[in-house]
Amino acid sequence: MITTIYKPFSFQVTEANKTVTANFELDKNIVGIKGIIIGSFQPELMYLRGSQRIEISKVEIFPENFLTQYIMIGVATPMNNRFKNLKDIIPGNRTVRVDYKDSDDGRTIFRPYTYHFALEVEMDSSL
Amino acid sequence: MREEQAIVEVIPISKQGEIRHFQVKVPMNAMEVIGIQTGVRIKSKAALTVIVPRDRDVAITPSVAVDSPGGISVVGELKLQSSEKPNVFYGTLVRDAFEEFDFSNPFAVPFFPEKDWTHGNKKEMEKLTIDANTTVISGVYKDNLGAALKRDMVYEVFLAVWFKIETKK
Numbered sequence: 001m002i003t004t005i006y007k008p009f010s011f012q013v014t015e016a017n018k019t020v021t022a023n024f025e026l027d028k029n030i031v032g033i034k035g036i037i038i039g040s041f042q043p044e045l046m047y048l049r050g051s052q053r054i055e056i057s058k059v060e061i062f063p064e065n066f067l068t069q070y071i072m073i074g075v076a077t078p079m080n081n082r083f084k085n086l087k088d089i090i091p092g093n094r095t096v097r098v099d100y101k102d103s104d105d106g107r108t109i110f111r112p113y114t115y116h117f118a119l120e121v122e123m124d125s126s127l
Numbered sequence: 128m129r130e131e132q133a134i135v136e137v138i139p140i141s142k143q144g145e146i147r148h149f150q151v152k153v154p155m156n157a158m159e160v161i162g163i164q165t166g167v168r169i170k171s172k173a174a175l176t177v178i179v180p181r182d183r184d185v186a187i188t189p190s191v192a193v194d195s196p197g198g199i200s201v202v203g204e205l206k207l208q209s210s211e212k213p214n215v216f217y218g219t220l221v222r223d224a225f226e227e228f229d230f231s232n233p234f235a236v237p238f239f240p241e242k243d244w245t246h247g248n249k250k251e252m253e254k255l256t257i258d259a260n261t262t263v264i265s266g267v268y269k270d271n272l273g274a275a276l277k278r279d280m281v282y283e284v285f286l287a288v289w290f291k292i293e294t295k296k
Contacts, residue, residue, distance in 0.1 A: 047244035048168065051285075065135040067166040067285050074247035081249060089129075106169045106281075 001125050002031065008118045009096070016110035019101045026094035032122035033091055035083030036061075038071045042113040047072055048105040050115075057092025064099070083120045131161065132292050136266070138284040140203070143273035150263045151207075151288050157259040160209075160216075162252030162289035167202050167223045170281040202272040203284065208265045209257065216257050221268075221284055252289050259290055 007030075011022040026033075033056060040046040050068030054061045062071075073082050100115055136151050200222050207217040266286070273280040 043244040044242065059129055060132075061129070063133050063135050063287075065137055065285060066133060066287060067164075067168075069166055069244070070164055070250045070287065072244060072247070073249045074243065074245050076246045077249045084249070103168065104170065106171045 002122050003125060004034070005121055005123050006118050007121055008116065010114050010116040011098075011100075012112060012114055013100065013102050014112045016102055017104055019099055020115070022098045022100070022115075024096040024098075026091065026096065026119075026121065027123070028094070029124050029127040030091055030094060030121045031124045031127075033086055033089040033119055034122060035085055035120035036071065036117060037073065037083050037120075038068060038115070038117045039073075040113050040116055042111070043072065045108055045110070045113050046115065048108050049102050049110070051101050051103065053099040055095075055097040056086075056089055057095060059089070059092070061086060061089070065101070068100075083118075130292055130294055131289055132157070133164075133287045133289050136286045136288070138266075138268050138286065139281075140268070140270050140273070140284065141279060141281045143270065143277065143279050145270045145273065147268045149266050149268070151266060151286070153259050153262055153264060154290055154292065156293045157290035158293050159291040160255050160257040160259050160264070160288060161291045162254050163207070163217055163219070164250065164252045164285075164287040164289075165205065165219065165221045166285040166287075167221060168283045168285070169223070170283065171279075199272055199275050202270070202282065204269045204271060205284070205286065206267050207288075208267075210261045210263070210265070211258060213257050217255065219253070220271075223272075252287070264288065 007026065009024050011020060013020055047069045051065045052062065052068060053064040053066065071084050096119070098117070132154060134151055134154070136149060138147055138149055140147065201220045202223050203221045205219050205221050206215055208215045268284055272282065
């Protein structure tokens, strides 16, 4: 039976103007990757300072310098429309790599923050 | 195999009224330009100005490093041109959502000020359908923020061009 679940991941951004690389692995019973959502408890820092490159199964989904604000959402977004659609992703080797780059924005003062993201995935419970 | 691919171009601006020409390389297997996204990152800092009060020997730096663009939401004008038939196929005023001018139906909640990262909608690309037979897309960006404030503002404009990619079946 195929079920849709949401896999959360997070990592810390502790230094300003640095790139943080994080690698994650998806479970073997995941057969499809449908969407992504990104957020933080300090959303203004992530919104104004962040950009990232995301790779799933060695395939580049978002290129370097892709602004985090393109993927972030607010409370005005309907609940069933919050994930960015990744319609054509094949799970492959099930590795997820995020290269997150923090860059100075004159309107913010850096303090450590956490980068949260979640993947909407299809899981085959019979595997 | 992905059917869509984005190329991001970062356009640095540092002078008042600056006009910058740039090129975006089109991937070899691109079939169409399907979308555009823009964004801004302001680099200027007002806090670099040090205030020295007359009755003190010690300089005091403002605690808030915020350089407000002064209520100007349109930071510049962007145009893209293909060397093929469509010629100038895209033009837009690049906006900074930080200035909150784009909320059409605001609802006020005390102690929860309306910002794009708390109240904003999901960002979608501006959809286009342009042949990507060309090898490069030429672009020109003209600064409005520095020109309006009458001083040099340092910032970066981010341009993401989405392509439809030919996939092997």
